[in-house]
Amino acid sequence: MSVSSDGTTRRTYLDHAATTALDGRVLEAMMPYLTTEWHNPSSIYIESQGTRRSIDSAREKISSIIGSHPDEILFTSGGSESDNLALRGVLEARRGLGKHVITSAGEHHAVLDPLEQLERSGVADVTRLPLQRDGTVSASDVKNNLREDTVLISIMHANNEVGAITNISEITSLAKGYNDRIIVHTDAVQSMAHLPITIDNLAADLITFTAHKMYGPRGAGALYIKSGTPLAGQIIGGGQENSLRAGTENTAAIVGFATALEISSQQRDRDLANERALQKMLISELPRRIPYLGITGPRDLDKRLPGHVSCVVGFVEGESILLALDLAGIAASSGSACTTGSIEPSHVLTAMGVPQDLARGSLRLSFGRNSSVDDAQELLLKLPKVIERLRALSPNIMEPSPDWTEWF
Ligand SMILES: Cc1ncc(COP(=O)(O)O)c(C=O)c1O
Structure with missing residues (x-):
């Protein structure tokens, strides 16, 4: 704590990997959807059409920054939900075709814990790779553990504890070379806040994002789903998000997420x-x-x-x-x-x-x-x-x- 010239004490925040403060420009972009433009985007009246357009344009903005098609972006409540959806969704969609999953022992708990639960209930058979000394995952370790029944690989792009960046595109190309039906998921929650993430440079089928590590709102994120990837929705009961995630959209959070990503890519x-x-x-x-x-x-x-x-x-x-x-x-x-x-x-x-x-x-x-x-x-x-x-x-x-x- 230091004392500033006006006599107030100053705190030093060195925990941006945990979360970040909402950028004022993001708040400004979100405000209309918290105050005047609050209508349900699925309704048919004119106010709702405006809210729907704002969601569509947020989706287009994110897609154009990461190089995907807008239909490949599914909005969620953040990294944990996107990770859970990716793992559970693929294993459910691939049921009967294999249940072997390769992950690393250093993943975030939003990946490790669902996999442990899926393994306990007999849905998954999980290989957990050790990390290398520098915290990255070795592509040849992944290659050596591929099996006939491997259906899913989930390896994070940048580790939240030690900041180590793993080469995901190398892992994807080895996996697809072995069997092009293997689905590759990566958690890019930490890296998207700092690096120019594109679909081409990661080359994964499923990518997890969150807004709050890049000065966006907490409770907003996305899962990139490469067109054609088999995935079963896990929150059901409504047709939103291509029937893959039921629930009235959080327009303010979605607009905030897109604005935060835009600012972060600009500066x-x-x-x-x-x-x-x-x-x-x-x-x-x-x-x-x-x-x-x-x-x-x-x-x-x-x-x-x-x-x-x-x-x-x-x-x-x-x-x-x-x-x-x-x-x-x-x-x-x-x-x-x-x-x-x-x-x-x-x-x-x-x-x-x-x-x-x-x-x-x-x-x-x-x-x-x-x-x-x-x-x-x-x-x-x-x-x-x-x-x-x-x-x-x-x-x-x-x-x-x-x-x-x-x-x-
Ligand atoms: C690598 C990683 N994945 C997932 C999450 C969870 O994201 P969220 O807080 O948006 O659910 C975090 C948050 O700390 C993280 O660092």
């Missing part, structure tokens, strides 16, 4: 340069200033989300660091927001091979569009003191175990 170069510079600053300074701190995720920045920094800190618990940083005015995360509060070491770090005791000291710092050098400096000033204090309180500081050293 991507500027945002990216800022986020990369701040990321580089922490990646080089943190290990220099804090003993027994290792950066996790890819060293090669081309394989890493811009603005994303993750690390492990020996001899401290991630939760204790977060609480101390919070008191010092800095909001950060130990991994994904969804695992905060859990004392289990991160499943992503353990899938990468980080020793369990070291993985408990994980920290994720994620910059965004409005982050500044002051934010990075604030962290560089406060974090070493926080770690030193926590280590001094700990009764059992020992020598690092030999299996830690490769992570520093």
